[in-house]
């Protein structure tokens with residue numbers, strides 16, 4: 001049974017299709033049609049709603065894409081839609097400011113813009129500034145432009161008295177009453193497919209391990225930023241689903257020996273601060289993953305487990321020699337993350353196993369590190385090539401090197417010939433030239449809609465040149481645009 005808070009009360013869904021999206025439920029079952037469907041794949045933001053999650057005694061609000069979030073993912077959370085904010089006679093400050101500044105352009109995108117701005121308005125975390133353009137990068141307007149909408153964001157100042165309507169003590173106690181409650185088994189009989197669809201929302205890792213043992217073919221769903229599209233775009237019939245978003249032990253980040261251990265269920269938004277403090281390039285890279293809505297849902301574990309050759313975290317994780325902890329009923333095993341990616345579509349994940357955490361070791365004193373993402377658009381775009389470089393220097397000589405790329409092969413992969421051309425040589429431009437040449441032996445990249453094979457190779461070589469050039473200058477700064 002799924003329980004969540006909506007408009008000040010607990011809603012209970014006894015029987016529902018666990019692959020029904022929140023957007024479908026809102027529009028088709030509840031007739032709350034303020035939330036719109038544009039793309040049904042997390043790209044346009046028309047479906048933006050806000051989820052509230054209990055963090056200690058407070059509720060943290062975040063914008064997400066309702067089109068790729070399944071109903072069981074609401075369990076234990078608060079759902080806020082554009083209808084929850086205000087009416088034309090009694091507008092929420094976000095709605096009123098948008099209207100006053102002529103930012104309510106078309107009825108299709110405006111609710112999404114309102115909800116993204118509302119989430120920013122509610123989130124007063126002083127440590128993470130939220131530039132308006134970053135917040136709105138996942139909301140597309142195809143008509144007039146963004147000027148009045150940006151102005152609205154820049155004009156809005158959180159008003160504590162209004163804010164108390166959301167996240168107040170009543171909401172906190174409602175959420176506490178359902179927090180960590182066991183949803184039990186959710187069974188749905190879909191007459192189109194004839195077989196029941198079953199879902200579970202475990203709250204402990206032991207339950208997760210037991211379920212994976214009992215249902216070896218089950219699909220783990222973390223943030224559903226991949227799995228959601230399997231359903232909305234590929235129309236896949238997922239029969240058994242295990243949602244791991246309510247397991248606290250998968251959502252922790254710990255500093256261990258100067259490095260970071262990150263639970264598989266940690267969302268990009270939650271990992272940003274610590275990853276950025278490990279190295280600013282990693283922070284900058286994380287803010288290039290999807291949009292705010294995608295980063296509020298997608299997890300680090302999902303980005304690793306999906307085995308995608310164009311996922312953005314594996315290159316830097318491999319370059320930093322990170323270790324992956326895999327767990328099952330049989331216990332845990334730790335592997336180097338580079339060994340996890342066997343070939344395209346094949347990962348070292350045994351039946352019954354799940355990704356538990358990834359450990360990124362502390363960056364060594366003599367390490368020169370860089371990571372870069374190249375995509376057609378700055379925001380909300382998948383990498384054509386993603387590169388990461390770990391160069392260990394000793395008195396001007398390259399003692400060791402890990403050069404890793406996504407987008408160049410069927411898996412994220414080290415450029416071993418390139419590394420061999422660097423190791424033992426002086427860190428100077430002649431060495432870089434021969435390492436770039438050696439890289440042509442490492443990869444035979446493919447041509448696709450994102451880039452041609454030639455372009456990919458040129459870019460990969462140029463990223464190494466860029467890293468070298470940056471190593472020769474000091475005082476380089478990066479602007480970290482927080483989520």
Ligand SMILES: Cc1cc2nc3c(=O)[nH]c(=O)nc-3n(C[C@H](O)[C@H](O)[C@H](O)COP(=O)(O)OP(=O)(O)OC[C@H]3O[C@@H](n4cnc5c(N)ncnc54)[C@H](O)[C@@H]3O)c2cc1C
Pocket residue numbers: 041042043219220221222223224225226227228244264265288289290291294297298299300301302303304305306310311312313353354355356380381382383
């Ligand atoms: C609009 C949009 C933009 C995107 N942009 C980017 C981008 O810029 N860069 C990028 O790298 N990706 C991008 N993605 C892809 C996606 O966001 C990431 O791959 C994300 O990290 C997946 O995490 P998730 O939690 O949503 O995984 P899910 O979709 O829930 O799961 C993905 C896969 O991993 C498995 N899985 C999840 N967790 C575990 C676990 N703990 N153990 C074992 N298996 C597990 C699932 O079974 C599934 O096979 C984008 C997606 C969308 C929709």
Ligand code: FES
Pocket residue numbers: 036037038039040041042043044045046047048065066067068
């Ligand atoms: S409908 Fe486009 S992001 Fe959801």
Ligand code: FES
Pocket residue numbers: 105106107108109110140141142143144145
């Ligand atoms: S606001 Fe909808 S297309 Fe511009």
